[in-house]
Amino acid sequence: METFTRILKTVDDFVWGPVMLVLLVGTGIYLTVRLKFLTWRNLPYAVRSTLSKEARKTTGSGDVSPFAALTTALAATIGTGNIVGVATAMVSGGPGALVWMWISACFGLSSKFSECMLAIKYREVNERGEMSGGPMYTMRKALKNKKAGAVLGTMFALFTVIASFGIGNLTQANSISDAVNKTFHVPVWLTGGIVTLLSLCIIVGGIKSISRVSSVVVPCMAVFYMIGGIIVIIGNISNVPAGVTEIFRAAFSVKAVAGGVGGTIIASMMRGMHYGIARGVFSNEAGMGSAAITAASASTDHPVRQAYINMTGTFWDTIVVCTITGLCIASSGVLGITGADGKPVEGAALTIEAFQTVLGQAGGWIVTVGITLFAFSTILGWEYHGEKALEFLAGSSEYTMAYRVLFSLVAFIGATTTLEIAWSFSDIANALMAVPNLICMLALSGEIAKETEAFQQILKREHR
Numbered sequence: 001m002e003t004f005t006r007i008l009k010t011v012d013d014f015v016w017g018p019v020m021l022v023l024l025v026g027t028g029i030y031l032t033v034r035l036k037f038l039t040w041r042n043l044p045y046a047v048r049s050t051l052s053k054e055a056r057k058t059t060g061s062g063d064v065s066p067f068a069a070l071t072t073a074l075a076a077t078i079g080t081g082n083i084v085g086v087a088t089a090m091v092s093g094g095p096g097a098l099v100w101m102w103i104s105a106c107f108g109l110s111s112k113f114s115e116c117m118l119a120i121k122y123r124e125v126n127e128r129g130e131m132s133g134g135p136m137y138t139m140r141k142a143l144k145n146k147k148a149g150a151v152l153g154t155m156f157a158l159f160t161v162i163a164s165f166g167i168g169n170l171t172q173a174n175s176i177s178d179a180v181n182k183t184f185h186v187p188v189w190l191t192g193g194i195v196t197l198l199s200l201c202i203i204v205g206g207i208k209s210i211s212r213v214s215s216v217v218v219p220c221m222a223v224f225y226m227i228g229g230i231i232v233i234i235g236n237i238s239n240v241p242a243g244v245t246e247i248f249r250a251a252f253s254v255k256a257v258a259g260g261v262g263g264t265i266i267a268s269m270m271r272g273m274h275y276g277i278a279r280g281v282f283s284n285e286a287g288m289g290s291a292a293i294t295a296a297s298a299s300t301d302h303p304v305r306q307a308y309i310n311m312t313g314t315f316w317d318t319i320v321v322c323t324i325t326g327l328c329i330a331s332s333g334v335l336g337i338t339g340a341d342g343k344p345v346e347g348a349a350l351t352i353e354a355f356q357t358v359l360g361q362a363g364g365w366i367v368t369v370g371i372t373l374f375a376f377s378t379i380l381g382w383e384y385h386g387e388k389a390l391e392f393l394a395g396s397s398e399y400t401m402a403y404r405v406l407f408s409l410v411a412f413i414g415a416t417t418t419l420e421i422a423w424s425f426s427d428i429a430n431a432l433m434a435v436p437n438l439i440c441m442l443a444l445s446g447e448i449a450k451e452t453e454a455f456q457q458i459l460k461r462e463h464r
Helices: 001-017 017-034 044-050 067-076 084-093 097-121 136-144 144-182 187-204 206-235 238-253 269-284 290-295 304-332 347-359 361-392 400-416 420-443 446-460
Strands: 255-260 263-265
Touching: 001 084, 001 420, 017 044, 017 097, 017 269, 017 446, 044 067, 044 304, 067 206, 067 290, 067 304, 084 097, 084 269, 084 304, 084 347, 097 136, 097 238, 097 269, 097 290, 097 446, 136 144, 136 290, 136 361, 136 420, 144 187, 144 290, 144 304, 144 400, 144 420, 187 206, 187 290, 187 361, 187 400, 206 238, 206 304, 206 347, 206 361, 238 269, 238 304, 263 420, 269 304, 290 304, 290 347, 290 361, 304 347, 304 446, 361 400, 420 446
Parallel strands: 255 263
Antiparallel strands: none
16 A cells, blocks of 8 residues: 555656646746737736626526636635645745746636636537536537547546545545644534535535535635735734745745745755746646636626636636735744744644734634635535536436535545545646646637637727
8 A cells, every 4th residue: 555655646746747837837828928918918807807797697698607607616726725835835945936826827827718718619508408618528529630639528527527526525625624623623523524514505506506605605715814814914014025025036046045933945946936836736727627617607798708707716816815825924934933843834834823923823713714615615616627527428417416415425534534545646637637638728729819819809899
């Protein structure tokens, strides 16, 4: 078993290694240039559209409103990566890792935009009258080589189902039970039971039920966490200039840099780049193709219009929420401190330490509640991803209800058991989702550019 675990860890390190990160970011850079930087130029329009009243209305064909489609996608992406992932990246890659998270997110906007636009354009209506879409449908319908499209679509859907149980469920439920147990001393079995029941109650209602909950929970949890983070930053305001300076200095430094009080973190530019990009991509999932599955459920009059709205998911996730976590850590002086075991404090514990510098014990509660809500919403969002991937593999939605019930029960296993093998296996599946998706986007980049340019003319007429 130990040998198998080691092999999985080696494969996991490889698939999330430099080659994958170069492919993910490289595709984002290529698409950004191919789209003539329209994803950057139209970001203000996209954010305004997201916050508009029209985004909350169902117009055109689709199952849920544009805003509900975005928040459901955000439910799956805003998760423990925004709290735990940022802290881990800054410990392992130095404070400069935050800059590389920003850079990867900027190019990730184009990846997220492209995969969502294609998913909406090539979506189908299933036998229940619901929208079904995502990279697997795009691959099957849009790629000229139909055999290759069918193979790539099947690969993507299979990896998505596997990842939904692991990254989207087991690991999230485990994060919830662990955080609640450490902060409030609640038994893991009790937390697991509550998470399972709540998941079941929401998930059995399908996308409409999930999107209703996500439309409320996601904005509320994000605002709740952001307010707490901003208070911490203001409380440490005198350290912010030095913290920001250190973030940028470390991002482009090739020498050892001081990490913070009580320790020194050895960080090179390449190390910061690796951890920043890896955690950034893991957090916002740009280029992975998962958000496109949810985007396909949106009611819209044009694929590009909704793609702009869904694109903002990367902005909210990484540029906003991850930045707040990073600035809290950088300004509080906790980066580099060691625990009672003599090892550097990292992950959720480091973020809690940062929040406690200003808010005391309440800071720990805010981070714990944040992790709980973020992780629970991720479970809901990923259920829909897995459900639609299974529907594609099965050729119908007849197994949907069985999947929903099984998915909810798996949450209890995740909450009460540490499954290292399952974590590594699902992490690999999560990374492998990106491969067929990136191939598809690169192959269809000309079509993406053509659709985007055509919509640009519509935008010009609308804003005269």
